[in-house]
Each structure stands twice: as structure tokens, then as C-alpha cells.
Amino acid sequence: MRDITYYPGCSLKDTAKGFEASAVKVSEEMNVNLKELDRWNCCGTVYSLTDDNLMKQLGPIRNLIRARDEGSDKLYTLCSMCDNTLKRANLLVREEEDKRDKINSFMDQESDYEGSLEVRHYLEFLQDDLGWGEVRDRVEEPLEDLNVASYYGCMLTRPKDIGLDDPHNPTILGELVENLGGTPVDFPYESECCGSYNTVDNKEMVLNKTQTITAGARKSGADVLITSCPLCHFNLDSRQSDLLEVAPNHKPLPVLYFTQLMAVAFGYPKVNKFDEHAIDPKEVLKLENKVGSER
């Protein structure tokens, strides 16, 4: 078993339990142990962009310091938002000396941090550290005839200096799908923002986007859509049921975390907690009759 230090973030303990459970399960299958960071706090969700207020960077940086103090040199995330915030905060410390000094002098309980840690997303782990072969080898139920749209959203690929793929033409999720035996479909809204936190005070705007993105994926032939962001998942999945109320002709599209799709292909669909999804993917995934066969 290979241990990797893992930062879950709040969503994975709350609305995205299936994300974590599936990730843990598929990792296990690949002889990887997701070792949860001992004491973690909120990553801060959104990265703060103001130049003069470093307070807002303390949350994420504190997580990084703890990981370092635990003896890790890499910290892995599943949630795109956490990944983004942690990576950017880390970069800030690394690259902006003035700000780093201020932050360090402010956090006098902790020892100084200079950005030594590497924050990595689980997808990067699969692609670079483990290799797709390792994934492919564990596939028991290849996703034959399943058309999968990969939705990257904003946080995986932007900004450029921390993005894990080409911001205009990302492929990493598509490669994963291929390795699971599925068919990746191209669709034009792969990186279009779902509306993010505006879902709180401007639901209308998010509904519009949800429709654009899910209907766009459908139109491109997708059976399901995968993501790695719990906020995107909420907007695209839960908000789709809201959308159905105002647009009854909308044809719903199941939205999965990419690890859930892995779990299906590995033959463990049950860990996915699909019951918590607003749009049930089981039918599309032809799982309804297979419940009994689940390993």
C-alpha cells in the first residue's frame, strides 16, 4: 500500500460524500491509501484576489504548513476548488517574498513556510504518479457504449500558472474516460463557468448556465457528465432538478464525480452513494439490474 497525504475539504465530508467514498475505494483497488491530513481547516473556498489583505490567505497556508509538518512533501486534493485555492496560496508564498515574510511573521505559532510543499490534484496523481496503465488494469466493467462529457469548470485549469491542463483544450478527464473503456465526447462548454457561488444569491443565473451546459453536453451525445468540483456538481446536478421545474422539457443528464465513474468501471458502483444525486445515473449506467452483482 502506498500512502498519500490527502486534503478532503468540507464538501467531501458533507454534500460530496460519494466523491470521497469512491475515491477511497478506487485508490484502495490500486493499492493506494488516501491518508487524510490530520488537522485540516477550510481551504477558504475561493482564492482571495485583493492585493492588500493577506488575512484571507492564512487558511489555506495553514493547511500547507500542517501537511509539511506531518512530513509530507506532496498534498493531494480531490475537490477542484480546494486544489485551486491551495495551489494559488502556495504559489503566492513561493513567489512573492514580501507577502511571504508578512504571512510568516503573522503566524508566529507555526514555523516559517516557504512553499516547499507540492499541491497535487488526484487526477495528476493518476496520470503522472500512478500512470493510466494502473487505472486500466483495474477495470472490470469497461464502460462500453457510454458517452462521457468531461466538465472541467474553472478551477482545474485556470489560472494558467496552476492549471493542470491546457486551459483552452484540456484532455485529462477524457483520457481517464478512455482508460475506463468509455467514449469521451467533445462539447463546447467543458470549461464554461457554472455560475459558482452565485447560486446562493442569483439562482436564475445558475439555472441558465446549468441548462446551457447540460443540454449542450446532451446535444453532443453525452450520456453522463463528470466533474471534480463539488460546487459544479451542486449547480449541475441539484440545480438541474430546480431547472426541471421551470423547464419541464429539459432532458436531465446525470452528473458524476470522476472517481464515481472509476468505481463503476472497477465494479464497485455502490460506494458511489448515487441516492444522494438529484439526477439518478443508475439507468444510464445500466446499474439497476446489477445491484446484486456488486462486489
Add this chain to the structure above:
Amino acid sequence: MDLTNSDRELTANVEELSGENIFSCYQCGKCSAGCPFTEEMDILPNQVIKKVQMGDGSVLDSDTPWTCASCLSCEVDCPKGNDVPAIMEAIREISLRKNLDRVDINKLETKGLPEIALVSNLRKKTG
């Protein structure tokens, strides 16, 4: 608008808060072209920047910075490497620091909303 007596402090503030050179924008419009939410905005993102260049205080009344979801489409597109979301944030901050919160947590319908949505929303829209 009266350019002679324009709000030059606004320009300076935005530059300070965002860390960006507002004058480096040459108004190509690519940020607006790629923005997924222009339909929801009253003025275009590039117009926001132009108004800041001009010291046009009316920019503080615009919806655009609040509609911006910091999705960073513009940030990766900008040919001058400007961090447009940071400029938007700076404009939001100017209001927020005057205790002009955009949302009131007490009035929000929070039921069923995930933490991630709530926390990020409040971080962007309250002081």
C-alpha cells in the same frame, strides 16, 4: 462625464487593491468576448476597466463586478496578462470596505445549499 474632475482616487484604489496596472488594458475586448455571464451584466467587463481608467465613479454602481463569478476565463485570455477578476474583486472590495455588503446572510435562503457555495459567496460578497 466630466473628465477633468474625474475620480482619480478610484483608479488608484483599484490599482492598489488589484495589483494591476489599469492603463495596461488596451481595450481589445477579449475579456468580454469570453465572459460567460455578459448577458447578466449591465456593462461589459472591458467597459468596467475603461471606466476605471477614466475615473468614472459610476462603475461602483455597476452589477458587473458582482455578477463576475471569478471564473478566470478572462484571466487566461487577456493578451496583456491582466488579472481582470482581481480588478473586479478590487471594485467589490471598495464597496465592501464601506460596509456595503452585497448579500445579507440573515436574509439568504440557505437551506439545501452546500457549504462550499455559502462560504465562497459570503467571502466574495460580504465584508
Add this chain to the structure above:
Amino acid sequence: MAFKPRIGVFICHCGENIAGTVDVSNLAEEIIGYDNVSFSTDYEYMCSDPGQNKIKEAIEEENLTGVVVAACSPSMHEDTFRRVVEEADLNRYQCEIANIREQCSWVHGEGNDRPTEKALKIIKGTVEKVKRNVSMEPVEREHSDKCLVIGGGIAGIQAALDVAEAGNEVILVEKSPTIGGHMAQLSETFPTLDCSQCILTPKMVEVNQHPNIELMAYSEVRGISGYVGNYRARIERKPTYVDADACNLCGDCEEVCPVEVTDEFNQGLDTRKAINIPFSQAIPSSYTLDTEACLGLNPLRCSECAEACDADAINFDQTSEYVEEEFGAIIAATGYDLYPKEKMGEYGYGEYDDVIDGLQFERLLSATGPTGGEVRRPSDGKVPENVVFIQCSGSRDPENHNSYCSKICCMYTAKHAKLYRETVPDGNAYVFYIDIRAGGKDYEEFIQNVREEDRVLYLKGKVSKLKKADGKMKVWGLDEISGERVEIDADLVVLAQSIIPSEGAEETSEHLNLNLGANGFFKEAHPKLRPVESLTGGVFYAGTGQGPKDIPDSVSQGSGAAAKAIDLLAKPTLSHDPQVVEIDEDLCSGCGLCVGQCPYDALDINSKGVAEVNELLCEGCGTCASGCPTNALSLRNLTDEQLTEMIHAHIGD
């Protein structure tokens, strides 16, 4: 007719290109029976070595006097086959191409006789032509080795230096008392911000010292006659009343001179004396007495300058001298002026002191200018806090002013704004523009730097008007991007005035019969492929007289024009295509109708009262030949008879 033509017809298969559609062997058989055709053959590829040899052999063995090659378009191989017949000692003009490929086999379907019939007609027509062709040799003529350069701005300076450096004598004629042109007035040059005079004056000195250049400043061309290689120009050397060799530039004359008038060099922002030198590095470095300003020479009203001159350099008896010289080539570098701001009603008709043009602002920025390089506004000398720059003033306005883009204003305005912001760091610079056109090398970067680092506020849109109110100058404009109408209280407004050709362009065009375009700039022989040549042989263009351009472009064109002139002057004789018009004096009545028809001025009625063609000028279009009412004019090798017989052969039966 004693001469009996013997024509050989050579029909090319061009592989299947011709033979696939046209019955080539039938053509060869049919044509042999035709008048004067004494030989015919067909071959797979006439242009190949064996094909060419067939033609040469036939010319020798059959004593052919003319050759028709029925093949591809003459634009492909006319020259090839004409060289072939030359090798067989036949004049090149005794070979003609019958185009039976592009204009026959390739465009008409196979499987019927009609392409072959048409090919036969084309060949017959070509036979009719070639049997009437005359042998011709290129027209050769001696020429002068000198070059005249009109205009001593940077383009003319560059052209003169290049031509002189190649070993040709040059006369450089400049209207004003010094060379240097507008470039001498500029403060710094975009995008590198070199000091304009610093890079210009060494070149001016070089002109003055070059053994092959005779500088005639304060001189004007009064008339030019002749043609390429043999122009004769009459040049007036106006009196400066100062002996340049004697003048030691002490300036005493200037000091005592009681008359002050507007200083042109400083664009009217300052005054000068009646006796003056435009600027200290002027070339020739000598004073000039401006008689229009002087109290009077005849009778002499004041002679304080002469009295003050220790060097005795002042001579009130000078008069205009007229010089006549022969030139092989002429370079017109007459330069530009700014469109008068007095025409800009919306910007105050030039009546507001603090609304100035680009050249005036150059003088304000210049260390040698009226303010010593400090930006002070003309009305009260105050350092302006808000400066508005208006681009496209008089340009890109087909309705009211000029339709064209003046090309350099975007750049110089950016430079102005930058230099202003550097001298007045607290000042605000506003630039109104429609588009920014910064197409030169490093230009875009310069503009971006001005916006970004000098924080000049660019506003997209034109200014609708400016008016004085409450002692302030209010500027009303638009920023299209924000959609805001804006108002600025300006302390100074700088108009990037449109560039217009100087008076010299029209004068020179009259002397040389050059074409001016609709906007008054010189018209090129071809706008893309011959941009430095005029349609008048041996006359080349350099600089802004041909169209708005910046310094590097002016210098490039100066060198380009020089290269063209050097090329022409280097030829031992000038040779010319001999297919020109000739005149049968026995038929010409001297009606003169042909003279005005010639676009090249190649025709005139001579002292015998008949038309005469200058073969060096004639380009051989033949328009006059068909326009001649008595058919006294004919175009060599395309005569009326040839056309008539070709038509006859084509109509056939």
C-alpha cells in the same frame, strides 16, 4: 512586292494538352497550303531542345523569313522561341506565337472538329501578322549622368547621398534657405526617441561636403523639358543677399535688424528677424535676408545689417541667378505640409491660441524651440495640466476634409503624449482616436508602453467640438468603449493634423507632366509593383510627396528612388522596346489630335508641321495610331493592315 515571305508554322502537341483536343497533324497539313506558308510541322514539345532545334533547322534549310509557333500562351514561351529564332539569325520579331492552348484546346471540349477549326483560324491570323512584321532592334540613346533631386527633406537628402555615393553628380534643389525639411523641426523621433536633429544634422553636413553633390538651397525649379535620360531643367537661385562663404555666423546682423516677423521654423510660435538663419545647424550655414520682411532694398531703407557685418558678407545687389542643367534622372522629394488647422471649424478655426498642431507641439517639446523644450502653452506661457490630443484631425473625414489616413499621427501623438507626461509628470494627457494604426516595427509596443507606463488616457472617438467657456477651453468628446460622453477642461489641445502634399508636388507635376492622385500626392507607375517610379520615364518619387509616411519609410523610399536612378544612369545608353508608333510624314497633316491622346507625352507636332514621336517615351500602346484620322500613325508590327488581314483570316469560311 518583291519580297516574298516564307513562313514556317510549328505546331506543338504540348503532350496531350493541345493534341488531346486539337488535331495537330491535320493542322500541319492544312496550313501548308495557306498563303506564304512554306513549311509546317508538328512536334510533341516544341519548347524542348529537340523542338527548338527543329525550328532552327527549318529556318536554315527552308530559308524561312518568319516563324509561327502554335503552342501555349505567349506569356509562357514567346521569349523562348524568339531567342530560338535569333540563334538562327532571324530577327526576334519575326517570330509570333499562336495561342492554341490556353485560348483554345484547354477551353473547348474534345470530340469534335471545332477546336481544330478555331486553332487553324488562330494560326492563319498569326501567319498574316508575322508575314507583315518588320525586323526591329531596340532603340538606343545617349543620356546625361546627372541626377536632379527636388526637395531637401530627409527623403531628398537620402536620395541625393545615395546617388552621389554611387558616383553620379547630383544637384539638390531646396526651396527654403536650409535643407532638413520637417525632420529638422521635430523634437524626438518615434519609436526610439532619438533626438531628431542629432540624427539628421550629420546627414545635412554630409550633403554639404559631398564632392558629387551641388546643393542649391533657396532655389526653385522653374521649368523642365526633355525626356528620360535627357531632361533639361531651369533652376532659379534666389538671392540671399548674404555671401555664404564670407558669413561667419556671428549673428550681429540679426541682432541689429529692426524687423520681427513670424518664425516659420518655429511654426509661428515665435518671431525672427528679417535677416535670419532658420536654426543654428542650418545647411548652408549662412544668413538669409528675407526681402518680404525687410524694410526695403529698392530703394534701400535700412542697412543696419550691412553696417553691423564685420565680414562684409552682406550684398544688397544680389539678384536671382538662373542655372540650366541636363539631367538623366530626376527624383521628386517635395514633401508634405499640414492641413491648415484654420479649416477645422469644430476645433476653433485655428483662432484659439492654445489649439495647436502637431508640428507646433514638436517645437514646444524641442530643446531648440521657443520655450527651450518646456511645454508652455502659447496664450500665457502656463504649463498645461490637461492636454487633449485629437487624432485624425482633418484625416479620415471624406465629407469635410481628407478621406485618407495620414499614417503617422497615431505614432507622433503617442510620442507627444509620452514626452508631455515625462516633462509634466502631474499633467493629464488625453488622446482621442478612432483606430490606432501602429503598423511599423516596434510601433505597437511603443503605443502600449505609452498607454501603460505613461498612463495616457486613450478615448475611442472623435471630439465633436471645443469652445471657450469661463476662460477655459471645453472639449466635448466620446469614449465609445464605455459609451460615455466626456467633457474635458483642456489647457492645451494638440491637433494631429492631416498630412497634405506640399505645393512642390503640384509644381513638379506641372514641370514633368506627372500624375497626381485624387488627394494631390504623386501617383506611382504601379501602386504595388512600381511604387517609387512615375509613369514619366526617369522620374522617381521619394518621401511624403508620394503619400504620408514616417521617417524610416521616407528614407527607404529615398534609397529606393536613388537605386532606380543609379540603375538608369549606369546604363551606357538607354534602350527601349522598339515596338513603337511611327509616322508617315506624307500622310500626316499635323492636325494634332494624336498629341493629347498620348499618356506619355511622346508625341508632338514638329517644325515641319507633322507629328513626331519620341521613341524613348512611346510605350507602344497604339492608341494614337487608331485615333489618327489619316492613319498616318501606325504601331510597328500591329498595323491596320495586319489587323485587317487577321480579322479576314479569322472570319474565313
Add this chain to the structure above:
Amino acid sequence: MSKNKKKIGAYWASSCGGCDVALLGLHERILELLDFAEIAFWPAATDFKYDDLKGYGNNELDVTFFNGGIRTTENAEIAELLREKSKLLVAYGSCAHQGGIPGLANMSGKNELFDTVYKEIPTTNNPDGIIPQESIKKDGLTLNLPGLQERVRSLDRVVDVDYTVPGCPPPPELTEDFLELLINGELPEKGSVIAGSKTVCEECSREWNKESIDAFHRPQEVDIDPDKCLLDQGIICMGPVTRSGCDSSCPEVNMPCKGCFGPPSKVEDQGMEMLNSLASVLQVGEEGQALEQEKELLSNLPDPIGTFYTFSLSNSIFGGKVSEGGEND
């Protein structure tokens, strides 16, 4: 009558008769002429009948001055007869030379002409629409009239012509010149036109200033500058395409040349050549945007064929009206 005297004939075919008067225009010199010549046939001046002519042997007449074009069968018949009887046949005057003004009738066919002349002219009272017949039998007698041919032809289109003395009418000086050359045995090569070899412009003292023409005017409409070329003033003058020899007599008195001497040697179609040259120097409005304005300009040129072909229509390339798909010669 002396045997050495030359026998001279003169004939008047389809023309106005002015040419015969022009012969008389020799005035007293006609008496000198009679010293070495005798008039052997001249129906207009002396009493000769066709039979007299028929009575002459072939080539008995030394020279015949034939004026008028060939309009009728009679004209053609006499032309052939005179050709036979004359050593030298001279086309005398514009009509014999080029068809002349009667040749303008070639713009109409024979039947059209009859209809116009005998039926349509308002002053003609011909209620029965009677048209002259070539042959009428009445009371056992047959009356024959010369037939009208379809077109007017110049003399040289009917018989071989030795010389031409051009003009409408020929100036006496040219006739004198011809006679002098004849008497002195110095006649030029056969077929020559006894006039200048160039065009009226050569003899004209007016000055063409090499500018282009931008409007047409009729002579009566403008104040004519006596020193300036008439074309320059927008008046269509046929001088550039008309053979010299008249001393530019019309232009010299402010009248444009009408072209009566016919074209110079290298010009086949006088009218077309003039039209072409005129078009070449037309300048209407801006270069290249001229067509509409040209139409307007042409409205000031109401009868181009009458203008350009006053004398030469019959001898032009088309020779007269053409009919699409019809029989043209």
C-alpha cells in the same frame, strides 16, 4: 477644228448640276482651253444627243468629266458608254467621287424613297398613290423611263475611273490643274485624286490647342473664335479626315469642313474614321464615368450619319443602311 485638238466630254448624272457650273467657273480660261480642245459632248452646255455619243469610236474622246453619282439605270448606261468612248474618264465632283449628297438616300430603300416622295410629303397631292413606272404601254406605244436603282453608287463602283477631281463642286483651280497636267502630259499615276495629298488641317490656319473636346455645338449656336480650331470649340469639322486641296476654304470663313473632298488616301471610311478620332479626344466629366454624359453629348449631335457622311455614305464600308438578315451588297 484642228485634228490636234483634244476632244473633251462632260456629263451630268445624279447630282445638282453645280459641277457643270463649276466647269464654267473656269471663266475666260475656258477660251484658252478651246485653243487646244474641243467640246465633243456636254449635254448641259451644247446640243448633243446620246446618238452623237454612240457615234464616236472607242476612246475617241480624250477626256470626259463625269459628274454625279449613279442613281438610275440611265446613269449607269451612260457611264458605261462614256467609259467605252473615253481615253480618260474623270470622276468630277463629290457625287461621282463618293456618291455625294444624293448618296445619303442610301439610308432608305428604293420603295421607301418612292413612298416618301410620291405619297408622304405633305405638299404632294396624289390621292391614288400613283408611283412612276419604268415602262408604260399606252395606245400601242411604250414609254420607258430610267429605272431607279436600289442604291446610289459612286462612278468608280460602276466603271473604271482614271482620275478624280473632288469637291462640291470642284474649285476651278483644281480643274485648271488637271487640264494643265493633261496638256503637258504630266498626269500622275492612274487612280489619282487631283487635289492635295494630306488633309484640310494642313492648309487650315486655325490652331488646335491639344486639349480635348467636352461638348458639341452647331456653328450658329456659338461665337466662333476665328483663330482656334473649330473642333476645339466643339464644332464638328471634318477637316482631319478630308483631303486637302481646297485651301481650307470653309474653315477659313468660320464654317466647318463638311468633307466634300473625300477621305485622304489611307482612309477607307471617312465617317467612321472621323467618329473614331472624335471619340478619342472626347473628354466628358471625369475619366471613366463618361457614358451617361456621352449620351447627353450625343443629343447635341442629332444626325450623326448626316454629319459624318455628308458626302461619303455611298462609298463607306456599309454603303448605307444595312438590314439585319437582309440582302446587303
Add this chain to the structure above:
Amino acid sequence: MEFEPKLIGFLCKWCSSAGADLAGVSRKSYPPNLVPITVNCSGRIDVSQIVKAFKDGADGVLVSGCHPGDCHYTSGNYKTWRRVALLKHVLDDFGLDPDRVRLEWISATEGEKFAQTVEDFTAEIKELGPGPFRDVKK
């Protein structure tokens, strides 16, 4: 047998003949009725030559030169323009259909236009029928 018009085409060397060559290079097929005569400039054409062509038995004459403003010799095509305009005016009086003379501006890049022009002109003259001097032996 169907009437096949005999057409003469005067093409200027710089534009129209080059355009005809381009039609060839691009294999634009058109009827073979028009036989081309390449001249230096359309301004070389004297209207007498056009009239003579009709007299010789041509059914139609095409004159083609550079577009206005593009003449290789600056203004030859303007002369042609006016000559043809005046000619058409007089041809009408003579009773010859002015449509039998066509003036076209065809540039070196207009191979398609050349082919189309010949095709249209041939069809138009077919419609008009034989010219007035067709089949009359000289």
C-alpha cells in the same frame, strides 16, 4: 444546321488576354465561336476595324480591356470606351444591332468572367441571328 456565330474578340494583352489565359489554365469551358486577336491595348482598336469585321461577315465583335483605372497605359481603355459608345450610336442608325458589339472589362484575374462573357455573347448572337453581311462573298 444550327447557326454558329462567327465572333471576333479583340483582347488587350495585359488584362483580358491574360484573363483568357487564366480561363484556359482553370479549364473553364466556353464555346469556340470567338476567335481572339490580342492587341497591346484595347485603345489600339479603331472602330473602322470593327465595322470591317462585320463587312467581312462577322456576327459579333467583342472588345475587351482592363477595368477603368487599371489600363496598363493609363487611359487607352477610356478612349476605347468612348469610341465604342459612339460607334454603337451610329450602328443603330445604320440598322445594325448595337448589341453585336460588346465592350467588357476583364482583368487578368477574371478567367471565369472571360469564359462567361464568351458564353453569354455567343448565346446572345445566336439569338440575334446572322449578321447583315454573313455569307455574302466579297
